[in-house]
Amino acid sequence: MNTMNQSGWKPGTPVPSAGEDDYPTATGNKALMLEEPLLFELGTRETCGVDLPEPAADASPRLGQFARKQPLDLPGLSEPETVRHYTRLSRQNYAIDLGLFPLGSCTMKHNPRLNEKIARMPGFADVHPLQPVDTVRGALGVINELAHWLIALTGMHGVAMSPKAGAHGELCGILCIRAALEARGDMRKVVLVPESAHGTNPATAAFAGYEVEDIPAGPDGRVDLAALKQRLGPDVAAVMITNPNTCGLFERDMKAISDAVHAAGGFVYCDGANFNAIMGRVRPGDLGVDAMHINLHKTFSTPHGGGGPGSGPVVLSEALSPFGPLPYTARTKDGVIHLVEEENADAFSAEHFDGRMQSFGRMTAFHGQMGMFTRALAYILSHGADGLRQASGDAVLNANYLLRSLDDVLDAPFGDAGHCMHEALFSDEGFAEGMSTLDLAKGLIDEGFHPMTMYFPLVVHGAMLIEPTETESKATLDQFVVAMRSLADRVKAGDETLNTAPHHAPRARLDEAQAARKPVLAHRKPETD
Amino acid sequence: MRYLPLTDTDRAVMLERIGAESVDALFADVPGEHYLDGPVEGLPLHASEMAVENHMRRLSKQNLAAADTAFFCGAGAYRHHVPSTVDHIIQRGEFLTAYTPYQPEIAQGTLQMLFEFQTQVARLYGCEIANASMYDGSTACWEAIVMAARLTKRDRILLSGGLHPHYVSVAETMARFTPGHVDYQLPVLASDPGDDALIARIDEETSCVVVQYPDIMGRISDLPRIAEAAHEKGALLIVVNTEPVALGALEAPGNLGADIVVGEGQAIGVGLQFGGPYLGLFAITNPKHVRQMPGRLCGETVDADGKRGFVLTLSTREQHIRREKATSNICTNSGLCALAFSVHMTLLGEKGLTALAAENHRLACKAADRLAQVDGVSVLNESFFNEFTIVLEREIRPLVRELTDKGVLAGVSLGRLFPDGDGRENGLLVTVTETVTDEDIEALATAIEEALA
Numbered sequence: 001m002n003t004m005n006q007s008g009w010k011p012g013t014p015v016p017s018a019g020e021d022d023y024p025t026a027t028g029n030k031a032l033m034l035e036e037p038l039l040f041e042l043g044t045r046e047t048c049g050v051d052l053p054e055p056a057a058d059a060s061p062r063l064g065q066f067a068r069k070q071p072l073d074l075p076g077l078s079e080p081e082t083v084r085h086y087t088r089l090s091r092q093n094y095a096i097d098l099g100l101f102p103l104g105s106c107t108m109k110h111n112p113r114l115n116e117k118i119a120r121m122p123g124f125a126d127v128h129p130l131q132p133v134d135t136v137r138g139a140l141g142v143i144n145e146l147a148h149w150l151i152a153l154t155g156m157h158g159v160a161m162s163p164k165a166g167a168h169g170e171l172c173g174i175l176c177i178r179a180a181l182e183a184r185g186d187m188r189k190v191v192l193v194p195e196s197a198h199g200t201n202p203a204t205a206a207f208a209g210y211e212v213e214d215i216p217a218g219p220d221g222r223v224d225l226a227a228l229k230q231r232l233g234p235d236v237a238a239v240m241i242t243n244p245n246t247c248g249l250f251e252r253d254m255k256a257i258s259d260a261v262h263a264a265g266g267f268v269y270c271d272g273a274n275f276n277a278i279m280g281r282v283r284p285g286d287l288g289v290d291a292m293h294i295n296l297h298k299t300f301s302t303p304h305g306g307g308g309p310g311s312g313p314v315v316l317s318e319a320l321s322p323f324g325p326l327p328y329t330a331r332t333k334d335g336v337i338h339l340v341e342e343e344n345a346d347a348f349s350a351e352h353f354d355g356r357m358q359s360f361g362r363m364t365a366f367h368g369q370m371g372m373f374t375r376a377l378a379y380i381l382s383h384g385a386d387g388l389r390q391a392s393g394d395a396v397l398n399a400n401y402l403l404r405s406l407d408d409v410l411d412a413p414f415g416d417a418g419h420c421m422h423e424a425l426f427s428d429e430g431f432a433e434g435m436s437t438l439d440l441a442k443g444l445i446d447e448g449f450h451p452m453t454m455y456f457p458l459v460v461h462g463a464m465l466i467e468p469t470e471t472e473s474k475a476t477l478d479q480f481v482v483a484m485r486s487l488a489d490r491v492k493a494g495d496e497t498l499n500t501a502p503h504h505a506p507r508a509r510l511d512e513a514q515a516a517r518k519p520v521l522a523h524r525k526p527e528t529d
Numbered sequence: 530m531r532y533l534p535l536t537d538t539d540r541a542v543m544l545e546r547i548g549a550e551s552v553d554a555l556f557a558d559v560p561g562e563h564y565l566d567g568p569v570e571g572l573p574l575h576a577s578e579m580a581v582e583n584h585m586r587r588l589s590k591q592n593l594a595a596a597d598t599a600f601f602c603g604a605g606a607y608r609h610h611v612p613s614t615v616d617h618i619i620q621r622g623e624f625l626t627a628y629t630p631y632q633p634e635i636a637q638g639t640l641q642m643l644f645e646f647q648t649q650v651a652r653l654y655g656c657e658i659a660n661a662s663m664y665d666g667s668t669a670c671w672e673a674i675v676m677a678a679r680l681t682k683r684d685r686i687l688l689s690g691g692l693h694p695h696y697v698s699v700a701e702t703m704a705r706f707t708p709g710h711v712d713y714q715l716p717v718l719a720s721d722p723g724d725d726a727l728i729a730r731i732d733e734e735t736s737c738v739v740v741q742y743p744d745i746m747g748r749i750s751d752l753p754r755i756a757e758a759a760h761e762k763g764a765l766l767i768v769v770n771t772e773p774v775a776l777g778a779l780e781a782p783g784n785l786g787a788d789i790v791v792g793e794g795q796a797i798g799v800g801l802q803f804g805g806p807y808l809g810l811f812a813i814t815n816p817k818h819v820r821q822m823p824g825r826l827c828g829e830t831v832d833a834d835g836k837r838g839f840v841l842t843l844s845t846r847e848q849h850i851r852r853e854k855a856t857s858n859i860c861t862n863s864g865l866c867a868l869a870f871s872v873h874m875t876l877l878g879e880k881g882l883t884a885l886a887a888e889n890h891r892l893a894c895k896a897a898d899r900l901a902q903v904d905g906v907s908v909l910n911e912s913f914f915n916e917f918t919i920v921l922e923r924e925i926r927p928l929v930r931e932l933t934d935k936g937v938l939a940g941v942s943l944g945r946l947f948p949d950g951d952g953r954e955n956g957l958l959v960t961v962t963e964t965v966t967d968e969d970i971e972a973l974a975t976a977i978e979e980a981l982a
Contacts, residue, residue: 010837039645039875048884049876050612052963055887062894064749064912066780073652076878079614086642086872090623093638097622103631110532111626114578119802120616123589128602129804130941131593132930138591139803145588152571164664164805165861167848178706203848203858209706212853250558281556286563297861305619305865306639307629307661307825309806325702342698343948361702365605365667365695365793366804378585384575385568387530393552394535400555401543419547419555445635450628456849473534474543500833505634508833512633515830515842519819521658522648 011035033506036088040523043075049082092506093306094450100476104423104453104465105198105246107276107298112382115302115375124374129366133339139370140337144329146377150294150313153388154275155283158321160314161328162368166273169293169312170204170240172325172363176291176316177238177267178208179323179360186265188237194223196247196457201240201271210237217459221247221414221425225256232264242271243287244278244421246457246465247414248399258288267291267320275299276469277396277422280389290317296369300376311372322356325363339367394470395422398477402466405481409488413460422469428462432494437462440487442509445502447483530575593933595801599969601896603916603960604745604941605666605693605771606804607796609885610964615798615872619865629825629861633840634832639864640839643827646871653773653874654790655781656812661825661841662863663809666793667699670739670769672811672823672857673789674700674709677737677765679821679856684709685734687764689727690716691744693771694946700739709736718920718943718952720911722748728758735764737789742768742782743775745946746909746958747916756786765789773797773810774962775914777886783814790814798873799866808866820846823857885963889915893961896970900959903974905981909956916960918943921981924954928980937976 011028028035077085094101101108119125123138133140147159160176163169174191181188191205194215202212215231218224223241232239239261243251251257258268270284270292276299284292296302296311304310316324327341332352340348342362349357383391396419403424407415411429414420428437441451441464453465468477490498500509535543540552549555556564568574576584595608602608619625623638630636630643643661650659663669674686686709688697697713704711712730717723722744731738738759743749756766768782770792782790794808795801811824819826820843828842848855877885893915900919901908909918921928926944943956961970 036641038641040648043875043878045879048878048881049614050881050885052881052884053888055884056891061890062897062910062912063778063890063914066749066752066785068776068778068780070655070780070784072777072781072879072882074649074874074877074879074882076881077875079612079876082614082872082875083618085875086618086624086868087621089638089641090618090621091638092635092641093623093627094632094635095623096626101628103628106628108626108628112532114582116620116625118582118585118589121586121589122594122596123586123592125800125802126594126596126608127592127803128595128600128608128801128938129606130602130604130945131938132933134930135593135933135938136803138588141588141591142585149572152569164668165859167858167860168664168668171858175702175706198860199848199850199852199855200858200860202853203851203855206853206855207707207858209708250556252558252560255560255563278556278559280569281565282559282563283565283569295861303625303865304628304861306624306627306636306642306868307864308861309664309863309866310861311806326698343945361705362695362698363668363702364665364699364805365693366665366807369805370803371806374585378581381573381576381581381584382532382578383530385570385572387533387575388572389565389568390530390533393555394533394540396555397535397540397543397547397552400547400549404547418557419549421558441632442634445632450635451632470533470535474539502634506637507634507836507838510633510832510838510840511830512840512842515828515840516845519826519842520829521644521819521826521842522651523644 011037034088036085038523039085040075042081042085043077045073045075047076047078049077049079099449100468100472100480101450102452102466102468104467105273107467107469109301109469110471111301111303112379115378118378119371119374124370137337140329140339142373142377144331144337146373149380150315153279154292154315155285156315157318158316158324160316160324162325162364163293163312163314164364164369165308165310166293166295166312167200167204169314170200171208172314173269173291173293174204174208174238175360176320176323177269180320181237183358188235190235191237192231192239194241196245196459197240197242198271198273220417221249222251223257225253228257229260232260232266234265236264236266238267238269240269240271242274244274248420248423248425249414250421254287262288273298274422277392279392280385281392290320296372296376300379302372302375309369309372311369322358323360325361326359327367391470398468398470398472399424401477402468406484409485423465423467425460426464427460431491435491435494435498437464439498439501440491442501443487443498444483446504449480449483599937599972601940601959601961601973602938604946604958605793606801607772607960607962608801608964609774609796609962611798611800611873612876614876615869618872619869624868625865630841633838637838640827642868642871644829644839646867647827649871649874650810651812653776653781654812655783656790656814657816658819659810659812660822661827662867663811663824663859664863665807665809666771666791667696669791669809669811670696671699671703673767673791674737676789676821676823677767678709680818681736681763681765683734683736685736686711687730687735687738688713689740690714691722691746691748691750692739692741692769693745696769715947715949716746718956720909722750724751724755728755731758731762731764733762735762737765737767739767739769742770743914743916746918747913748910749912752782752785752787767791774886774889777882778890778914788814794870798869806863806866808863808870821856822846824859824862888963892965893917896959896961899970899974903978906977915962916958918956918958921955925957926954931980932976935976937973939973
């Protein structure tokens with residue numbers, strides 16, 4: 001594999017292919033749009049942005065035989081250079097702070113700054129996970145209080161707090177199901193997953209050792225109950241369902257699905273990625289769900305951070321709660337909140353749960369995403385019961401407003417079936433020859449918006465899944481509608497300028513095929529150096 | 530409610546366009562008996578910023594913050610000074626409030642940062658390729674084990690006794706549900722990390738040998754010897770590092786024969802935060818293995834105008850494309866923690882990391898020497914970086930609790946990490962970073978002296 005950098009272009013080099021209407025500059029910069037070299041082109045091994053004592057002559061008296069001999073070749077920058085490097089990079093990013101980020105099933109809502117402040121309080125940020133338990137009662141209190149409200153909001157029996165993100169939560173839920181089945185000597189092999197599910201669902205089931213089979217969807221975009229019933233049997237461990245589903249629709253038959261799965265001896269896993277639509281209005285526990293992860297980084301607004309960290313607590317039914325992972329917290333009658341780990345799990349279960357707790361084990365070091373728990377708890381307390389209900393209502397209202405503002409110019413495959421939930425789904429039907437969903441999405445970038453989720457769910461051709469969330473104003477939605485209607489006209493008219501969009505972004509379309517064909521995954525010094 | 534912009538007038542206009550009577554009417558697909566007709570019971574109503582802040586501050590005050598103590602805890606989570614610049618950069622909204630960079634034309638900031646991060650991690654570990662992060666060290670360790678099983682088509686997993694017991698627990702949990710089976714023996718409370726015994730257990734069924742460097746008692750294994758023995762039997766060597774600052778002083782595992790190097794990146798740029806979110810690091814020495822790697826990878830390419838740019842690449846390994854055939858189910862990783870790591874590492878550079886490591890080692894040696902003078906205390910380690918084990922003639926865990934009253938968080942007792950006894954309950958893992966002062970060391974030694982007197 002060639003791991004050398006292949007591009008001769010560097011920031012500071014004028015771009016010869018600039019368009020006719022462009023005004024080339026000597027630096028390649030364009031006023032506030034500043035090109036930024038790689039750290040490795042800026043820094044040196046001698047530069048340092050931190051003041052530290054000079055190491056003594058013999059700085060490694062007790063390192064044994066493996067004191068470092070080879071250079072690390074890690075460049076450093078002074079503090080002003082560092083601030084400028086990352087500030088310049090930051091300006092090449094779109095973000096929720098800049099505008100609408102309507103990625104379907106991603107729930108990009110405003111991130112309250114109070115929550116950032118709280119997560120940084122020394123009593124939360126500067127506490128070690130293995131301090132004696134008596135010195136971290138407040139941290140256990142946060143976990144326990146958040147757990148309490150997550151249970152209340154979902155109508156479930158228990159919650160596993162340690163999973164690190166949504167997919168990790170899915171794994172937790174599926175492992176609970178597997179442990180519960182094994183506890184009754186039942187070695188089922190199959191997990192059923194609808195075609196419209198997030199890719200993490202089948203990947204998780206496979207990671208946990210299950211065979212994955214598709215569940216067919218009906219013509220209305222929902223699970224086909226009759227077909228599902230037919231497939232259920234003694235080999236089916238679980239059914240994974242997303243509700244509301246990725247077509248933006250509520251699974252009306254959810255309770256009947258759960259009853260059928262339970263009658264066949266299986267469990268119901270619900271992907272809670274779309275919980276924002278029903279928060280405070282529908283409790284999954286009432287629908288027969290056995291396990292559901294909650295993406296705190298979606299519904300409860302902990303920041304996405306360019307791809308994490310997330311947090312994926314899993315609410316559990318009474319049947320699954322005993323099998324949840326270690327560690328967990330529990331409040332006893334005396335009001336003390338306990339941390340239950342490997343060492344005290346059996347004794348604690350015997351004393352307080354009549355020996356019912358049979359944890360499947362540990363999924364991660366330490367206790368989960370504390371920094372996300374503080375933020376999510378602050379979010380719940382800020383909104384309160386009334387605010388959470390209003391949030392889901394406004395999220396659904398905003399999505400339906402977009403659906404009905406666009407369904408006369410774009411094909412809404414399930415638009416005639418009634419209202420959508422928190423996201424509106426369109427297809428590429430009616431686009432001119434040579435025009436694609438990708439073209440429309442890239443055109444949206446030029447209009448100043450982040451594109452919607454594209455080509456997902458797979459059940460709709462050229463899918464465009466739009467989730468505005470409740471934190472967008474009507475004025476923002478109206479401007480988005482203007483942009484979308486204009487783009488709809490252009491894709492239907494075959495406007496070829498869209499095939500090369502975006503034209504105003506920091507980069508034109510990137511060559512993803514080359515990136516995959518000849519992967520360059522780390523910087524190497526050019527050989528001429 | 531301060532986070533919700535719609536007014537009642539807006540709502541009325543919008544409902545009219547939709548053709549619905551009320552917001553509740555939009556939920557017509559929810560069966561009536563399952564639709565709550567009012568706010569969830571038990572939850573209070575919405576609260577002001579000030580009220581929420583006060584409530585959370587009260588909870589935070591029930592914790593003993595490290596800065597208010599003489600602090601010696603480590604064991605996989607380390608307290609280092611994080612430069613102010615790091616927190617400033619990660620709070621920029623363009624980083625903080627961006628999604629995974631699926632639209633590369635407007636995500637070059639995150640993507641270039643990830644490319645730089647991957648390069649920094651690869652160089653730190655002495656590897657060819659690093660990914661864009663995992664959840665944490667323990668989950669990265671399991672993913673490495675799964676990758677090794679795919680590459681070797683074997684399923685016996687040999688874990689060194691020096692591996693962090695939480696990492697062992699994660700592997701044992703996951704192995705219960707997968708074809709892999711774990712061979713693990715608890716560590717012996719001795720200065721020798723037990724490399725000979727480990728090497729003796731490598732056989733032709735072994736998929737991988739997992740060794741922590743430095744290990745859970747601060748000891749430093751002979752990686753080249755273990756690597757040679759593993760490779761001779763066709764097994765891969767996975768090296769786990771929980772303290773990346775150590776690699777400013779110790780040779781990189783990739784240069785000592787490791788095939789996969791994974792670890793916890795929290796020590797650089799990310800605070801303690803009671804255990805999360807942290808930062809899983811994952812790197813490989815053989816580029817041919819890249820298509821078996823888990824997680825996101827950022828790669829260099831060019832745009833239509835010929836300008837250099839970056840994209841997420843080799844996605845055909847990942848769940849959103851490959852579904853049940855993916856190399857892992859991971860989706861969201863630790864992007865913002867990766868940024869914090871990268872900014873801190875950029876401020877340090879090789880010079881700073883070397884100096885930081887030297888200062889950690891100097892203070893740790895000083896603390897070890899001082900504690901060795903205390904009657905009834907012996908230092909277990911012959912070699913260590915910034916973490917070493919002391920042994921007393923009594924169970925140490927109650928002592929650790931006692932010392933908190935004197936404002937000393939003395940370290941992590943091995944009894945907490947290994948509840949099974951066998952002498953380990955008399956061991957204490959003491960961690961000394963640059964945040965520790967001479968006064969702190971004296972406070973620790975004096976407190977132990979007084980407690981033992």
